[in-house]
Amino acid sequence: MYDAELMAVATGAAGTLVAAITTSGVDKMRLKVAHFFRRGTPEQQRAAAQAVDDIAATLTSPSAEARELAANIWTRLIVQYLAEHCDAISEVGELAVPTPPASRVWNQHNTGTGTFIGGDVHGGLTFNYGGVPDGGR
Structure with a gap:
């Protein structure tokens, strides 16, 4: 028999994992699951990998029952x-x-002559959101 703490940890992780498979994508979660189960037997590793695929297929039309089963x-x-x-x-x-979403980067480069506030403008802007700052670059 497993103690209550172990069941609580596993139950919480399982619910969040099912949600993550739905939102983050199967491929990303397959890698996380493989890393987590790396100490397991080959049978445990196969079962976990198969569970990712089975649950992803089940959740294509998610219902409360499908999420609970997963x-x-x-x-x-x-x-x-x-x-x-x-x-x-x-x-x-x-x-x-x-897994956090990948960073999105847009680059805009402005050159030109004419009337600009403060004179001619040469340079560009880089917008990077959703990712980790790159050290002030």
């Missing part, structure tokens, strides 16, 4: 894995956190 599958997989690999409990948070 969360239950992940809870079982995570509990079994953590029971054998207790040191992985510190990584559960990383598994359940959705």
